[in-house]
Amino acid sequence: MPNLRFTEKPLSDWMQKGGEYSDVVISSRVRIARNLIHHPFPILANMEQAQDVRNQLTEVLSNQALQDLGPFEPLLLDELEDVDRQVLMEKHLISPNLLNDSKSGAVLLTDDESVSIMVNEEDHLRIQCLYPGFQLQEAWERATQIDDAFEEVVDFAFDDRRGYLTSCPTNVGTGLRVSVMLHLPALAIMNQVGRVLSAVSQVGLAVRGLYGEGSEAIGNIFQISNQITLGLAEEEIIDNLHSVVLQLIEYEQHARSRLLSESKLRVTDRIMRSYGILSYSTMMDSKEAFQRISDVRLGVDLGLIDKASVTQMNELTIMTQPGFLQKTFGVKMGSGESDMYRAQLIRNTLSNVNVQD
């Protein structure tokens, strides 16, 4: 029986903690891709081979070094209900790819959900560490320790010249993808977000929406990550992203203080309207919800509203998504219906005023 605790709470424990620059940086993520030697990559593996990889990788979890860094609890994707898999994706604990295309997929989770290790995604092993706020270095240190602990007991595909071998040529070498999730509402209000982000892509970093590859930027949330994985050391990759993100934080903070000094009344009006709409609507699609939540979040960060909290907004961002709605209300819903349930859930959350931070 799989443990359902992971799909019941919207916010992972790690999300409750805050972290540096958490008014702009929602979370920092490090992902390392690794493969076992002498096993075909998941794209070519048959059921038996995929199962074999999954067994090997879940068995080594009892190893002492991995116990010390975890402990990890394995969830096998084929033992989960559709809705639970969807919720894991909405919480960023698994990728859309693992959800849709994997054979014998699994995710190994720590209790606070700050580490999620995907098995049989595009690569045999994807070690992912998620930290709140701007903590790339911390996330990397944890991930590399977990990598070492696995390497004590399994043989990774590694080549003298090419480094760690991955299924996709875009990950070869370090297999490292570092990314931060940024909330940039002030830059968006001032119509500067396009300009800033196109500059980011010119220095070799990728900009994506909330759910990674191919997803749209909604609610002024952007994911910035490295593209290059070969020819640079891990520390260089992290430093590069770190310095660019520091700049973005500065731009956003500057835009926020300009908003406050130049158009406080207008911004306050926008935030309070959004709060009003969230509090009283009876139907709301997810795109509008994201936008309104973003406005209120900005209001909390600017100290313009005391009726809501950042934790509440983080919670709503996750809870208003299709899988979680279905989970909360226990019914399968069409898109019209889900708009109704979404509005209801938001109203309930906001009226239970429970401001903790």
Place this chain on the structure above:
Amino acid sequence: MICQECQVRPATLHFTKIVNGEKNEFHICETCAREKGELIPGTSGGFSIHSLLSGLMDFDSSSKGQLAGQCSEDVHCEECGMTYTQFRKLGRFGCSSCYKTFDNQLDPLFKRVHGSTSHAGKLPKRSGVKVKIKRQMSDLKQELKERIAEEEFEEAAHLRDEIRELEKQISQES
């Protein structure tokens, strides 16, 4: 409006196609669109990073001429059976041995994607020991060649001994 292709299902995709200056309007259903191979916005399929990569790999056959392209396409990986054509189409390797099999084609690809062709980061702790020694050995061998070319045989003999020592270490490791 009914789909103009099958005349059965309602048309849900409406688009204008301009081919060689000739403008055509289409009103078709999703099923027919898929059959005709139209790219449907907002759905997966159609386009991915991997199809982009195969675009990057195409250039070597065009620049080196037909012959080079044909030869490399016949290569297939001994361990997983993937052919170079498949690799180009999928944009992904089938197993770790593919890297050795398609080695000749990879430098230009990695250069384009990463701006570099060799790893400069972390080494695995266990198997990495050997890699470190190998890196050291290839440096020494290079130096040895240079010494011999400059007829500094005493130095060269010294280097040869060092290389032998490292070779011993490697055989002990394995």
